[in-house]
Amino acid sequence: xxxxxxxIIVPLLLVxxxxxxxxxxxxxxxxxxxxxxxxxxxxxxTAEAAKLTVLAPPAELIASRDKKGDPDQLWQWVKDHAGQAxxxxxxGDALIYGGLVDSRTHEFGEAVLKARLERFQELQKxxxxxxxxxxxxxxxxxxxxxxxxxxxxxxxxGGNIFQLTALRDKEEVEGLTKKEKKLLASNLAIIPxxxxxxxxxxxxxxxxxNSSLIELNRQGLFKFFLLGxxxxxxxxxxxKESRELSILAADLPQSRFQTFPGADQLGMVLLARAYNDLxxxxxxxxxxxxAGAAKDSIPSYxxxxxxxxxxxxxxxxxxxxxxxxxxxxLIVNVNTSATxxxxxAGSRKNTTVLTPALHQFVDAIQAQVEAGKQVxxxxxxxxxxxxxxxxxxxxxxxxxxxxxxxxxxxxxxNTVGYAVGQGMLTGLTDDQDRKRLLAVRYLDDWAYQAxxxxxLTEEFVYPNSGSPVYLNELKPQLTxxxxxxxxxxxxxxxxxxPEQITATFPWNRMFEVNVNIAPE
Numbered sequence: 257x258x259x260x261x262x263x264i265i266v267p268l269l270l271v272x273x274x275x276x277x278x279x280x281x282x283x284x285x286x287x288x289x290x291x292x293x294x295x296x297x298x299x300x301x302t303a304e305a306a307k308l309t310v311l312a313p314p315a316e317l318i319a320s321r322d323k324k325g326d327p328d329q330l331w332q333w334v335k336d337h338a339g340q341a342x343x344x345x346x347x348g349d350a351l352i353y354g355g356l357v358d359s360r361t362h363e364f365g366e367a368v369l370k371a372r373l374e375r376f377q378e379l380q381k382x383x384x385x386x387x388x389x390x391x392x393x394x395x396x397x398x399x400x401x402x403x404x405x406x407x408x409x410x411x412x413x414g415g416n417i418f419q420l421t422a423l424r425d426k427e428e429v430e431g432l433t434k435k436e437k438k439l440l441a442s443n444l445a446i447i448p449x450x451x452x453x454x455x456x457x458x459x460x461x462x463x464x465x466n467s468s469l470i471e472l473n474r475q476g477l478f479k480f481f482l483l484g485x486x487x488x489x490x491x492x493x494x495x496k497e498s499r500e501l502s503i504l505a506a507d508l509p510q511s512r513f514q515t516f517p518g519a520d521q522l523g524m525v526l527l528a529r530a531y532n533d534l535x536x537x538x539x540x541x542x543x544x545x546x547a548g549a550a551k552d553s554i555p556s557y558x559x560x561x562x563x564x565x566x567x568x569x570x571x572x573x574x575x576x577x578x579x580x581x582x583x584x585x586l587i588v589n590v591n592t593s594a595t596x597x598x599x600x601a602g603s604r605k606n607t608t609v610l611t612p613a614l615h616q617f618v619d620a621i622q623a624q625v626e627a628g629k630q631v632x633x634x635x636x637x638x639x640x641x642x643x644x645x646x647x648x649x650x651x652x653x654x655x656x657x658x659x660x661x662x663x664x665x666x667x668x669x670n671t672v673g674y675a676v677g678q679g680m681l682t683g684l685t686d687d688q689d690r691k692r693l694l695a696v697r698y699l700d701d702w703a704y705q706a707x708x709x710x711x712l713t714e715e716f717v718y719p720n721s722g723s724p725v726y727l728n729e730l731k732p733q734l735t736x737x738x739x740x741x742x743x744x745x746x747x748x749x750x751x752x753x754p755e756q757i758t759a760t761f762p763w764n765r766m767f768e769v770n771v772n773i774a775p776e
Contacts, residue, residue, distance in 0.1 A: 282534050283309040285341035287330060288523055289393075290319040290355040292763060293770045294670070298696070299523045305689035306531065306681045311337050319355025321763035324362075327354050331375050338383050343479075343530040345523060348392030348469055351375070356486070356519060357405045359462060360395060369461060373468050380477045387479040389530055391522040392469055394501065394515075395462040396486035397421060397494040403725030403765060407458070409451040416443045417455060421493035428496065463497050470505045473513055480512060480529055482572050486519040487667070488559045495559045514572040516565045517558035520666060521673025525573050528677040531684075532574030539575040539585040539680050543567075544620055546589075546637070547613040549596030555668035556598040556639045565669055566590065566634075569676045586630045586660065586679045589621050590672075591646050593637045598668070601641025602710035608648045618649045625658045632679030634672045635664030641706030647698075651749045656698060657691050664701035671701075692773050695750055699757065699771045703745040704738070709766055712737060717766065724766040735760055738769065752776075 284303055288296040296312065303310045313333045319325030330351055338344060352372045353359040380388065399418045401410045410417065420443040423436055432440065444452075466483060473481040483501065488494035498515060505513050532539065543566055545551055551563025558565070566588065567577050578584070594613055599605055624631045633650075637643040642664035650656050660682050663674035674697070682690045712734055713724055722730045738761070743754035752773065762770040 281309075282342040282531075283311060283340055284527070284530055285311040285334065285337055285344045285346075286523065286527070287313060287334065287344075287346045287350050288318060289347040289349050289391075289519070290325065290357065291315065292520070292768060293700075294520045294665070294674075294768070295356075295523060297770065298674075299527055301696075302524065302678055302681055302693060303527055305685040305693060307684065308531065311341060319350065319358055321765070324358050325350050325354030327351055327372055331372065334379065335382070338379060338386065341386065342534060343387040343389065344379075344383075345389045345526045345530060346391070347523070348390050348465070352465055356393065359393065360406050360458065361404075366461065366464075369465060370468075373465060373472075376469075376472055376477055387530065387533060388477065389480050389482070389526045390469060390473075390478050391482040391484065391526055392466055393484045393486045393519045393522075394466065394488070394494050394498050395459050396488065396519070397492040398487045399489075407451075407454065409448065410455070413447050413451055416446045417452065418489075418492065419443050420447065420452075421496070422489060422491040425493065425496040426491040429491070459493060459497065463501070466501055467504055470501065470508070470513070473505075474508060478512075479533065480514075480526065480572070481508075482522050482526055482529075483513070483515040484519040484522045484669070485515065485517045485559065487557045488517055489557070490554060490559045492559065498559070510571050514568050516568040516572070516669060517560065518667055518669025518673060521569075521670045521677070524677035525569060525673045528573040528575075528680040531681060537574065539570075539573075540581045540583070541570045541575045541577050541676070542579070542581055542584040542587045543570075543577055544587060544589045544624075546591045546594075546617040548592060548594030550590070550592050553592045553596040553598070553636075553668075555636060557667045558669060562590065562592060562636065562668060562672075566672055566676075569669075569672050573676050573680055575676075575680065584629070586632060586676075586683070587624050588632045588634055588672075588675055588679060589617065589624075591617060591633065591635045591637045591643055598636070598639045601638040601643075601664075601706040603638070606638055606641070606644050606706060608644045610645050610649050614643075614645055614649065618646070618653065618655070621650070621659075622653060622655060625655060630660040630679065630683045631658070632661040632675045633659060633663070634668075634675035635662065635701070636668040636671050638664075638706070639668070640666055641704075641709075642702035644702075644706055647702045647706075656749065657694065657751050659694060660690065662694055662697050662701075664697070665705055691751065695746070695752055695773055696771050698750060699742050699745065699759070700769060703742055703749075704759070704769050704771075708738060708741045708745075711741075713766055727761055727764050727766070731761060731764060734766075742771065 423440040661679035663671045
């Protein structure tokens with residue numbers, strides 16, 4: 257059921273009640289940036305658990321590891337189905353380049369990109385009263401790359417390109433020392449001129465597209481535009497471009513535009529935003545940090561403090577952060593490292609030893625749960641996986657199935673986006689669905705990313721001269737071992753029968769898994 261303009265003339269309470277009814281029967285059209293579980297399946301699963309109907313494109317149109325997305329056919333699909341939806345959540349990267357990886361590797365000319373961009377105006381003219389939410393990304397600047405997810409030259413010269421552009425960014429912001437100037441010149445001499453020119457040309461196309469999306473947002477075509485900053489750093493080409501794009505968007509209110517680090521969480525954040533808009537809700541969120549660097553941490557792969565990012569995520573999802581609200585709709589507990597330095601979850605330092613600070617942190621979570629609050633945990637103490645000490649203590653206290661949401665995967669922004677987005681939505685789900693969504697995250701973020709991945713790599717991949725980014729002939733053996741270990745983990749820590757769990761490597765690499773829990 258579409259929400260009609262005439263609703264604004266009825267009493268506010270009735271508007272609110274009708275909004276809830278409309279949202280619970282609402283249909284969301286969702287175009288993901290690719291078919292990875294965190295981009296597609298997890299978002300759709302969360303939406304459907306919240307009683308939303310989701311329209312997603314057929315698999316053959318969506319970017320995957322071994323094929324590019326089809327922007328023109330995706331646009332046609334959106335055109336054919338937009339009239340059936342109450343809100344559209346659209347990946348700009350998918351609709352303009354084909355997908356997230358395609359945004360880095362495509363060979364499209366400016367005329368083609370501009371023509372696809374103009375379709376946003378055609379969409380608005382055809383459906384002027386439908387809420388449109390768009391998310392896009394600033395092209396990432398990783399310190400290295402493997403597996404064909406950047407242009408081929410980046411695998412050899414990526415470290416030099418990162419360092420060169422980081423120094424150029426720093427030069428603009430605060431200047432360089434003599435040593436840094438020499439390092440800049442050294443990197444410039446190493447990188448082939450044609451490779452650097454190609455990379456900067458790709459970035460310029462991406463910058464121009466994002467600038468145009470900001471302008472379309474300014475013109476009122478979008479209900480909200482969310483700009484993510486994929487793998488970045490305090491000084492980097494991505495940081496430089498985001499500074500410039502933020503200046504371009506400086507006149508846009510926070511209720512229309514946000515930008516923050518991360519890419520893979522953007523669909524989940526906008527799902528929560530669409531739901532909150534449809535229900536006329538503005539969730540009040542309280543944020544609680546573990547002792548230590550807390551909100552002043554600057555995590556790996558990001559370019560700003562955690563405290564700033566969390567507020568931006570909550571606002572983008574349609575909520576508001578208050579310091580001491582009497583009745584928060586959601587409490588987000590953020591587990592940061594005591595020092596502010598983010599190690600990898602596969603590090604030997606990710607042990608089960610509980611520190612006094614973590615003990616106190618879990619005490620607070622337990623008190624919130626026992627008080628009947630909606631409690632989410634954003635576990636960002638380590639990058640690319642959960643904190644073993646935190647999770648072991650939550651398990652010991654039987655708190656794992658009591659949370660509203662948990663996340664601890666990949667970058668801090670990815671984790672925060674899922675904790676906030678799912679946290680806002682899972683209070684609306686059945687208890688069985690809430691526990692299932694939690695179990696998927698525990699099996700992925702804690703079991704696999706923090707523990708099983710490293711073990712399988714050391715025990716099977718390297719001894720067999722395999723590659724973590726191309727599993728190929730090792731994939732059947734790794735899949736069988738993965739599923740066995742996920743089930744062993746569930747038997748030890750979770751509440752569901754292990755035989756319900758299946759797990760696969762959807763992108764033929766060790767970086768991510770797809771965890772499924774069959775219904776009982």
